Amino acid sequence: MLVLPALGHAWPIASATIQHLDSKNFGQRWSQVFSNEDANIKLLMQTLSRSKTGTTLLKLASKKANTHTNDLLEHMIKSGAHSASDATIIRKTRNNTSSSASANSDQLKIDYRYSITIDREASIYTATLDLAHELTHFVFRQELNPYSKDFTLKNFITSIIEGPGGEASAYYIECKVWHELFRSQYPNKYLCEELTFSGNSSLKVVASEFYSLGDYYDDFMALISKFGLRPSDFPLIDRHTSPFISAVSDIPYPLAAAKDFIRLWKKSCQNDLKMQISTRGSAQLPQEHFDRCKDLLLGI
Numbered sequence: 001m002l003v004l005p006a007l008g009h010a011w012p013i014a015s016a017t018i019q020h021l022d023s024k025n026f027g028q029r030w031s032q033v034f035s036n037e038d039a040n041i042k043l044l045m046q047t048l049s050r051s052k053t054g055t056t057l058l059k060l061a062s063k064k065a066n067t068h069t070n071d072l073l074e075h076m077i078k079s080g081a082h083s084a085s086d087a088t089i090i091r092k093t094r095n096n097t098s099s100s101a102s103a104n105s106d107q108l109k110i111d112y113r114y115s116i117t118i119d120r121e122a123s124i125y126t127a128t129l130d131l132a133h134e135l136t137h138f139v140f141r142q143e144l145n146p147y148s149k150d151f152t153l154k155n156f157i158t159s160i161i162e163g164p165g166g167e168a169s170a171y172y173i174e175c176k177v178w179h180e181l182f183r184s185q186y187p188n189k190y191l192c193e194e195l196t197f198s199g200n201s202s203l204k205v206v207a208s209e210f211y212s213l214g215d216y217y218d219d220f221m222a223l224i225s226k227f228g229l230r231p232s233d234f235p236l237i238d239r240h241t242s243p244f245i246s247a248v249s250d251i252p253y254p255l256a257a258a259k260d261f262i263r264l265w266k267k268s269c270q271n272d273l274k275m276q277i278s279t280r281g282s283a284q285l286p287q288e289h290f291d292r293c294k295d296l297l298l299g300i
């Protein structure tokens with residue numbers, strides 16, 4: 001169990017260990033419980049650890065944080081304008097004296113730098129669920145490498161919404177934590193009341209919500225058609241309006257994911273071009289790097 005040091009603040013729990021936090025305080029703004037951000041983050045982690053699902057999630061996340069960053073999980077988490085998790089792609093070039101094409105393709109190494117932010121305005125209740133959501137992304141999401149041939153619009157959108165650690169599973173875990181920890185005190189949480197937590201069928205119910213486009217349906221269809229995709233490529237897409245909107249871009253998730261894909265795709269193609277120029281062609285990027293950039297040259 002995480003135990004906070006006693007901190008001198010005017011809050012009723014200030015001198016107590018976190019596990020003594022009374023549930024009647026769950027409505028308070030999490031970022032203002034203590035004046036020290038580290039203590040507030042530990043407060044959220046401690047609250048999350050009161051649920052069985054949260055405890056498992058924290059163990060897995062701590063292990064991953066330690067493996068990837070050689071640091072503690074709590075050092076990856078910050079307060080911010082909204083709750084989000086981010087994986088920054090870092091491409092490292094290794095010096096390799098061999099001139100064979102296969103050896104040169106090994107010169108490129110992809111790494112990720114992770115960060116998690118939690119909405120500083122949220123209550124302890126909401127922020128704990130947000131933390132469960134973002135940790136699910138962090139632990140289970142398989143980031144697609146924008147320099148690989150698998151980095152396609154269809155793969156990207158599908159992975160963001162219904163892939164391992166995608167939006168559907170993050171909300172599903174959020175619902176499980178709500179069910180275990182908050183249900184009696186906060187009986188209403190959209191969709192969570194309807195889930196049976198029986199695996200795939202519940203996940204599909206959640207995924208359908210994330211594929212709802214409402215007024216953005218036609219914009220999305222116009223965009224995917226530029227990439228040769230059809231509505232049948234996304235069977236769960238519909239015109240239904242859902243409250244699930246990307247907090248970062250304020251539009252439905254499929255469209256937000258498509259815009260993210262285009263941004264990453266353009267950036268990776270520009271980087272390839274820069275690398276070719278700066279190494280005067282000696283980097284010898286694999287053919288697939290150029291294949292995936294040709295649509296960009298054709299003006300999409």
Ligand SMILES: [Zn+2]
Binds near residue numbers: 133137167170
């Ligand atoms: Zn999410």
